[in-house]
Amino acid sequence: MTRNDSVTFIAFLRWLEHAVPADSTIHLILDNGSSHTSNATRSWLAKHPRLVVHHTPKRASWLNQVEMFFSILARRLLRRGEFNSRQDLVEQIREFTLAYDDQARPFRWYYDSTPLKAA
Template sequence: IDKTVPAGLDVHLVCDNYGTHKTAAIKAWLAKHPRFHMHFTPTGSSWINQVERWFGFLAEQKIKRGAHKSVQALEKDVRAWIADWNTHPRPFLWTKTAEEILESLARFCRRISGARH
């Protein structure tokens, strides 16, 4: 990735808050590559979940169902799928109310309270 982006540009990486992005190895790499800047989404950030769901659609509809004989064929199919998605965007709809989500979280908290980790 360091050679893919022109040398004069900074690279901003938006990541979820998962701990692997904060390991010593990652921090050491970033120290050697100061043009890379990490930005972490808040825990439970809904928009990153939508991005992950979009990649899930891509994987389900194009990658897992495809029979690609080369990287170029895979790339062509993925680019065509993205072009179609952008031409006919389909919004993500939340199917649960805030109350349903909070109740689910409360059930989870009750289930794990006192758990021995």
């Protein structure tokens, strides 16, 4: 994409809405970037209720949440697991993810503005 603005983002949302079967709800996990929170985007989303938006907390990168999940995956499965093949690895990751989804709870985020200390 050449621009990261509301027009480009709404064009993506239109494409997404047409690409996903009409009877499916689409959950979007978005950061608080201006293209995701603009008046134009909020207005468009209000008219398309099957797109459900979940914003990441302010001052928290969406990437942090992905990294936290991969850390959990690595600690609970990958470091201890035994995999007989690539397909076995894929299947175990899929099973882990489905089981994790059943018991997962939201991460609690906070920001106290304390500078990080070097290790």
